[in-house]
Amino acid sequence: MEAEILDRALQRLRDQTGLAAEPGTDMLDPTRTGEATVVFHQGDREVTYLVLCRAKVDRVAVLDHVQAVYKDSDQPGLLVTTYLSPALASHCRRIGLSFLDAAGNAYLHDHGLFVWLSGQKPDKEVGRSERAFGAFHGRGLRVVFALLAHPPLLQASYREIAEAAGVSLGTTSQTLTGLAHRGFLVVDGDRTRRWVDRPRVLQTWATTFPVGLRGRLAPRRYQARSDDWWKDARPETFGGTWSGEVAAARMLHDLAPKTATVYLPGDRTPFLAAHRLKADPQGPIEVLDTFWSFPGAASDPEGVAPALLVYADLVTLGDPRTAQQAEQIRGRYLA
Numbered sequence: 001m002e003a004e005i006l007d008r009a010l011q012r013l014r015d016q017t018g019l020a021a022e023p024g025t026d027m028l029d030p031t032r033t034g035e036a037t038v039v040f041h042q043g044d045r046e047v048t049y050l051v052l053c054r055a056k057v058d059r060v061a062v063l064d065h066v067q068a069v070y071k072d073s074d075q076p077g078l079l080v081t082t083y084l085s086p087a088l089a090s091h092c093r094r095i096g097l098s099f100l101d102a103a104g105n106a107y108l109h110d111h112g113l114f115v116w117l118s119g120q121k122p123d124k125e126v127g128r129s130e131r132a133f134g135a136f137h138g139r140g141l142r143v144v145f146a147l148l149a150h151p152p153l154l155q156a157s158y159r160e161i162a163e164a165a166g167v168s169l170g171t172t173s174q175t176l177t178g179l180a181h182r183g184f185l186v187v188d189g190d191r192t193r194r195w196v197d198r199p200r201v202l203q204t205w206a207t208t209f210p211v212g213l214r215g216r217l218a219p220r221r222y223q224a225r226s227d228d229w230w231k232d233a234r235p236e237t238f239g240g241t242w243s244g245e246v247a248a249a250r251m252l253h254d255l256a257p258k259t260a261t262v263y264l265p266g267d268r269t270p271f272l273a274a275h276r277l278k279a280d281p282q283g284p285i286e287v288l289d290t291f292w293s294f295p296g297a298a299s300d301p302e303g304v305a306p307a308l309l310v311y312a313d314l315v316t317l318g319d320p321r322t323a324q325q326a327e328q329i330r331g332r333y334l335a
Helices: 002-017 060-069 086-095 130-136 139-149 151-155 158-165 169-181 198-212 244-252 269-274 307-316 320-333
Strands: 020-023 036-042 045-054 077-081 098-101 106-108 115-117 185-187 193-195 220-223 241-243 260-264 285-289
Touching: 002 020, 002 036, 002 045, 002 077, 002 098, 002 106, 002 115, 045 060, 060 077, 060 086, 086 098, 086 106, 130 139, 130 169, 130 198, 139 151, 139 158, 139 169, 139 198, 139 307, 151 158, 151 193, 158 169, 169 185, 198 307, 241 244, 241 307, 244 260, 244 307, 244 320, 307 320
Parallel strands: 045 077, 077 098, 260 285
Antiparallel strands: 020 036, 036 045, 098 106, 106 115, 185 193, 220 285, 241 260
């Protein structure tokens, strides 16, 4: 959801001022002071902000706290939220706190950059509604994943999309409406659906999946008797697939996995018993629920999850080694 709020706020700013900006590659990185970086381009000048996203800000105390967070930072801070009232926007200006909101209000004042927009009112699409932000939150992420990972679904009926994503028809409708509202998806005159910027949608999904859906897939960790147990394991026999490092090893043929990620449908017991996996909260093996129902791409090795999911899981590991593999998969399978 935070990524969607940031994206909408940047779009509103661009529409009103022409000021170009792009999110950095460390979106929602918990090791940074902020949850993302944003780079603004004005002529030859570039100004980089550390971003804190908050869905709702309705008190002066929150603004003062955010300002204190950035007090000793080497880079300027930027608060991004759904909407700031005129009074709160004025307070930001008084204390020197840069902000953007998804309604189109803004205050930027760092390194020669100055923007002051106030008085914009939130419309019906600003906030935490399913229509505005549902596409990249919760069950909406299942729908977006299905459309990206299995391209034929883009032209399928709502019912077919819903069945592939394991969601209701209502969720499917809301998600497609949200994608269209955000400018990610258009419907041509012959009713053909078309991505406007598919690489951007891919990256947005990969960024929001860890915080918006992954934790809802009943992740559990385990330990095996040997480090190379995965070499003889076949999750596809149990209706499952590899993701993460083992999937990368099979897709790129140049990675020695230190961790294993498996997605399984239904009862996990047969798979766990077959490979004698023991529960261990710190174990290197992670098992999660499968959240899609469609065939893999012909280019995917047997028993491997869709490349988009493998990419997202490798990035989630937060290891420079797996991050490099993620970029290789992105370039080879997702370009």
